[in-house]
Amino acid sequence: MTIHYNFIVKLISVMLISVFMWKYQGVALEREQLISENKAKVKEVNEYNANVKRQISESVKKYKDGIYDGVATGFGGDIAVTVNINNDIITEIDVIEHKSEDPIYYEQAVGVVDDIIASNSVSVDTVSGATFSSRGIISAVEDALRKAEK
């Protein structure tokens, strides 16, 4: 029987190459697994960090975000408002109750709402000629803000 050296050499070479490829594939798969695990961890840490930052900026604020009710006395009765606060900014004021005010005075007084929003402050001038009504609205907003304080 002739010994086919050529064949044996080639066979061993092919087997060695196959083993190498198999090993490589194993290592590459492991590496890919580790990389994706790592990415997941990084994502988790980043989310945690973003969360903490959000909490810090939340804690620095004076007012909690939200919608708050406020009530005060106007010219003869109660004035009720709701105030929207976001990031320490008054974004909206709704006067929901003002039946005790005369419509003529109320129409003039309600302009104070725009002043408060524009200046983001309750230190605004009352409307002359409708002092008590505008004072009532401002006090109601102050009451709401007190509830929003931390």
Next chain:
Amino acid sequence: MNKRQRNILHRSILRGVIQILFFLTMPGAFVAGFAGVKNAAINIGQGTVISIGGFSKAFVGICFFTILCGRFFCGYACAFGSFGDFISFLSGVFQKKVLGKTKKYRIPDKIARILQMVKYINLVCIIIFCASGLISEFSGWSVWDVFSKLTALELPTSKYLVGIILLGVLIIGMGVEERFFCQFLCPMGAVFSLLPVIPWSISTGQRNSINCSSQCGVCKSNCPVHIKLEKDGILNGECIGCEKCISICPKQNISHSGKVIKVNDILLIGLKACALFSFGVFLGL
């Protein structure tokens, strides 16, 4: 025409038919197979997981087939090889009718065997370029891509200018020497010749030189890849399984019949063709 000449003619026709069949149905097979090698090299170069897609499966499958049956793929199924055979045939007709030569020109054996080493350098270069990522620089050089486009009845774009020129040079080469590309340049051929083809008679056949006349040498002078038939026999990795030696031997000293089994050579060719064809269809080539 005696029996032997008829046998040679039948075999040539059979080979031509099989080559045309594979050319029309799966001309991209060699590209798909070699793409498996390139894919693995690119992945290893990047350190990523080797993607096991159709190309890898085609490559492994064709290699497995070659280990069992010899380089039947090269001799009968490769569209590029068949194309080269056709050019060579035309060149033979040209040399006979126009130049009046009785024998077709062949590069001398010794020179051919040295040139056959170039395809290994080609293979190594391509693998290195793939692993390093440089392969994209040479994307316009691929003669295979140009050939694939043409077989798909598309015109290659100007990006492939170098490839088109190289293909032109190759066609001239194919006219000068049969299987010019396959022997000297084909990286897939380099891979095949390095495979451990099982040394049984079914693969490339066996030669029984006891009956040979000392002056004959017809098998050697007809072998397109210049194999030293008296020394290695047909177990040389260069053998492309064309079976010209088998059909031309006046004493039928070369055949697929081994010591144990008697094999009908023509039937074996048919079986190999069917097996390879089914595999190609299965892969979706």
